[in-house]
Structures are given as structure tokens and as C-alpha cells.
Amino acid sequence: MDAMLKVTDLSVSYGHVEALRGVSVEVQQGQIVSIIGANGAGKTTLLRTISGMVKPLGGTVELQGRPLPKKPHKVVAEGVVHVPEGRKCFSGLTIRDNLLVGGYLSRGRQLEDSLQEQYKRFPILEQRKDQFAGTLSGGEQQMLAVARGLMSHPKILLLDEPSMGLAPIIVNQIYDLIRQIRESGITVLLVEQNARKALCVCDYAYVLENGRISLSGSGQELLQSDAVRKAYLGG
Numbered sequence: 001m002d003a004m005l006k007v008t009d010l011s012v013s014y015g016h017v018e019a020l021r022g023v024s025v026e027v028q029q030g031q032i033v034s035i036i037g038a039n040g041a042g043k044t045t046l047l048r049t050i051s052g053m054v055k056p057l058g059g060t061v062e063l064q065g066r067p068l069p070k071k072p073h074k075v076v077a078e079g080v081v082h083v084p085e086g087r088k089c090f091s092g093l094t095i096r097d098n099l100l101v102g103g104y105l106s107r108g109r110q111l112e113d114s115l116q117e118q119y120k121r122f123p124i125l126e127q128r129k130d131q132f133a134g135t136l137s138g139g140e141q142q143m144l145a146v147a148r149g150l151m152s153h154p155k156i157l158l159l160d161e162p163s164m165g166l167a168p169i170i171v172n173q174i175y176d177l178i179r180q181i182r183e184s185g186i187t188v189l190l191v192e193q194n195a196r197k198a199l200c201v202c203d204y205a206y207v208l209e210n211g212r213i214s215l216s217g218s219g220q221e222l223l224q225s226d227a228v229r230k231a232y233l234g235g
């Protein structure tokens, strides 16, 4: 089966800093694929390159067998949507307006339907729709960031550290949400430092180490791997 998203031999540098070296990753349709790695491993760079915000030195990104455009707005229009590290909600805009920003590709009735769909999925966002996003808790802001991404009806959602800085009970809610997203037919590429959670939820995973893929396998295989246990799961 051809991969839905196929990253081949990607290399990225920031000046003299080599952030990614020959990275190849495949995501099959309908799966959750996780990338785990330490601080500075290159996880965010990988997602930013896929979504057209960083230009690679070399390598290719294909969606359903065709090269992905290199401009961020065109990537979104192809159905690849990035939920950034640190949520990046527009804190001075209302929750409703944050969602409308995410739905900028739709108009009129279609846009209103998308909004209602997200309110149904996240009742808390409907209750607070006229509040500024900056008044939400960290977990609620993460939900808003995901809902904003879902507003453009992605084929694949790129999630950068959705559990960062959240209490364990909220992290569990976020992971339930990630499973629901997959069940609704959206493919997920998840990047996390929280290796245990990311390996438990995924169908397949890669370990990114200093800009290179050092290991890959099913979530279960990696949870049992000695190297992964030692480096990422506390022994």
C-alpha cells in the first residue's frame, strides 16, 4: 500500500546547524504515527518542513503520491494541517474568531457547519465562544488549537507536542481526543517528548535523534525496545 504521506531523505539546516539529515518517514492512511525524540532532536523542524514553513536543503514530501506544494497556505488546501507546538492560539481573539481563522478556506453555510461541528465535539468551546482565547486553561487552549486545525477538514493532522505542560488527567483527555480524531477518519502524525503516551497511542513510530531516524517500529515494539526504554522511558 502506498503511504498517504511520504517524507524521503529530508535534510534541513539553519545556517550551520544541521537540524535534519536524510530523514524518511511514511504515514499510512488512517493511522496514528508518532515521532519521539529529545529536546532539539528536530521534531518541530520536521513538521514545519512538511507544512512548508521551512525550506529543506534536499529531500521530498509527497501526499498521496504527489509532491506537496511548498507554500503553507497551499499545503493546508491539500488537507495537511499543522497544530503547532505551544498551541499558538490568538489570545486577543475570541474562541469563535480563533475557529473562524482555522476555517478561512470555507465560506457561508459551509463555514457555519464546520463551526457547529467543532462546538459539538468540544462543548466547552461553545460555552466560552465569546471569551478571549487567552482566558482558557492550557488544556482548553490545546483543544482550541486542535479544533482550529479541524476547521479546514484535514486529511492529515500534524500535532506538535499536544501534551506539553499539561497535568496528567488533561493529557489523558488530549490522547482520547487524538484517538477520536483517528476514528473519524483523519490520519495523524504526532510529535512528542512524552514517549510513553505517544508510543501507546500509535500504530507506528520513529525515534528521531540528533536529526536522524535511529529506530522505527510499531508502538509496542518500541515500548519493549531496550534502547527506547533506557533513553526515553526512564529505564
Ligand SMILES: Nc1ncnc2c1ncn2[C@@H]1O[C@H](COP(=O)(O)OP(=O)(O)OP(=O)(O)O)[C@@H](O)[C@H]1O
Pocket: 014, 017, 018, 019, 037, 038, 039, 040, 041, 042, 043, 044, 045, 046, 085, 193
Ligand atoms: N529558527 C531556527 N534557527 C536556528 N536554529 C534552529 C531554529 N529552529 C530550530 N533550530 C535548531 O534546530 C535543531 C532542531 O530543533 P527543533 O525545534 O526542530 O527540535 P525539537 O525536537 O522540536 O525540540 P523540542 O523538543 O525542544 O521542541 C535544534 O538544534 C534547534 O536549536
Ligand SMILES: [Mg+2]
Pocket: 043, 044, 045, 085, 160
Ligand atoms: Mg519542538
